[in-house]
Amino acid sequence: MPRKSDTPTTPSDQASPNSLDRRSLVKAGAGLALGSAFTSMATSEKAQAQTQAKGPVIRGDEHTLILASHPYPERSVVNKALWEVAEQAEGSIFKNLESIHGDDMWGFDRAAERKLYQQVDRIVMMFPIHWFNLTPMLKAYMNEIWWIGAPSELRGVELLVVTTTAGGPDAYQPDGRLGFTIEQVLTPLQASARYTGMTFSEPLAFLGAAGAGPDELTRYQGMLADRLSEPPRSA
Numbered sequence: 001m002p003r004k005s006d007t008p009t010t011p012s013d014q015a016s017p018n019s020l021d022r023r024s025l026v027k028a029g030a031g032l033a034l035g036s037a038f039t040s041m042a043t044s045e046k047a048q049a050q051t052q053a054k055g056p057v058i059r060g061d062e063h064t065l066i067l068a069s070h071p072y073p074e075r076s077v078v079n080k081a082l083w084e085v086a087e088q089a090e091g092s093i094f095k096n097l098e099s100i101h102g103d104d105m106w107g108f109d110r111a112a113e114r115k116l117y118q119q120v121d122r123i124v125m126m127f128p129i130h131w132f133n134l135t136p137m138l139k140a141y142m143n144e145i146w147w148i149g150a151p152s153e154l155r156g157v158e159l160l161v162v163t164t165t166a167g168g169p170d171a172y173q174p175d176g177r178l179g180f181t182i183e184q185v186l187t188p189l190q191a192s193a194r195y196t197g198m199t200f201s202e203p204l205a206f207l208g209a210a211g212a213g214p215d216e217l218t219r220y221q222g223m224l225a226d227r228l229s230e231p232p233r234s235a
């Protein structure tokens with residue numbers, strides 16, 4: 001398995017936000033084209049079956065760890081469509097937290113996850129916005145694995161948030177119905193990225209996505225495939 005060439009070796013979990021070493025290298029050839037191939041594969045039976053995977057789905061020379069979470073997966077339409085693409089993304093390890101852990105929010109293996117971080121340059125968090133927040137399982141993941149310090153392996157890793165909302169673009173405006181932009185709603189994750197020394201990149205937010213029809217879902221899948229085909233961004 002490929003390993004990050006410049007993973008910090010300090011055993012300290014306690015990242016100092018003011019003394020964060022950042023990596024400048026992105027693995028060569030990390031940008032793998034999914035492009036136009038995504039449409040047919042995204043709707044394949046194989047892809048649908050894999051959304052139920054009880055373990056991680058690994059695709060090729062992985063540089064991206066995708067953490068998907070939805071507290072009500074059986075009711076999901078939009079995230080479920082996005083998972084089909086994420087599971088097929090080259091160079092990725094896809095974990096559906098609820099499929100793997102059920103409702104056990106304390107069953108994480110911190111040491112194993114830290115080992116995994118050593119080989120990735122990007123972590124993608126995929127979840128629906130519920131009460132202007134991330135999901136309970138994703139929060140539990142952070143609590144249990146990032147703990148009160150921060151794994152040093154996270155430094156320099158890109159954090160990409162992929163999220164979905166019912167509120168539309170007009171609502172997510174300072175002068176809109178909700179009064180906050182989606183970037184503002186995601187401030188806790190941005191702060192967490194800063195604290196851990198990660199690079200918080202522009203979120204991929206599907207606003208007003210609830211109730212999306214087949215055409216819209218296909219468009220979302222294409223946008224996600226394009227984003228995941230880009231090489232990880234580092235500071």
Ligand SMILES: Cc1cc2nc3c(=O)[nH]c(=O)nc-3n(C[C@H](O)[C@H](O)[C@H](O)COP(=O)(O)O)c2cc1C
Pocket residue numbers: 070075076077078079080128129130131132133164165166167168209210211
């Ligand atoms: C309990 C709950 C809380 C929600 N809170 C919000 C919210 O705060 N803001 C918002 O825009 N949409 C909210 N929604 C709508 C979801 O974000 C939306 O249905 C979801 O992103 C669509 O993706 P899915 O089909 O994968 O569930 C909420 C939905 C539920 C069930």
